[in-house]
Amino acid sequence: MTHTFPELVIEGVLVAPFVTYFLAALVVVAVLRPILHLVGFAKILGPSPVAEFSLYVTILCLLMLLF
Template sequence: MTHDFHEFIIGGVLFAPFVTYAASALAIILVLRPILRLIGFATIFSHVSIAEFSLYVVVLSSLVLLA
């Protein structure tokens, strides 16, 4: 099975699809951060930054796998 990857074009510069996925995952995480703060995400983990990065990796990998 072959994939038809579509490059993201800004001003004539072609960006790999992974760049689009990474930016989309960052936008999703930035939207989720206030919600995570409300539910007490920081109190569950001893290293919140590592937990947030792990959540970013999960979202990024989900976007890559679902595309």
Template structure:
């Protein structure tokens, strides 16, 4: 049985389900960033923006797989 994806409708414009997952991943990352700063995330990696991008991609992929 195939999973049907519901589109997001904003003002009569249909957005792909990927956009919803993208916004959810950004929201999760915004919540996690202060926690990661307190935990010393920047001290572990030599190039923090690439590590944050990798974390964002990981969160996005997990959302895509789970929902």
């Protein structure tokens, strides 16, 4: 069972799949930040930068596992 990773080609330059997952996770977190702020995410989990980074890493790992 081999998994072929779709590579992104930008003006003839092959970009590693991790870069596309990295950018997609950034977009997802950027969309979720206002929603989480309204819900009170920072009040529940303590230090906001640590909680947001852990959320980002979780989303990044899920994207890499699913796609």
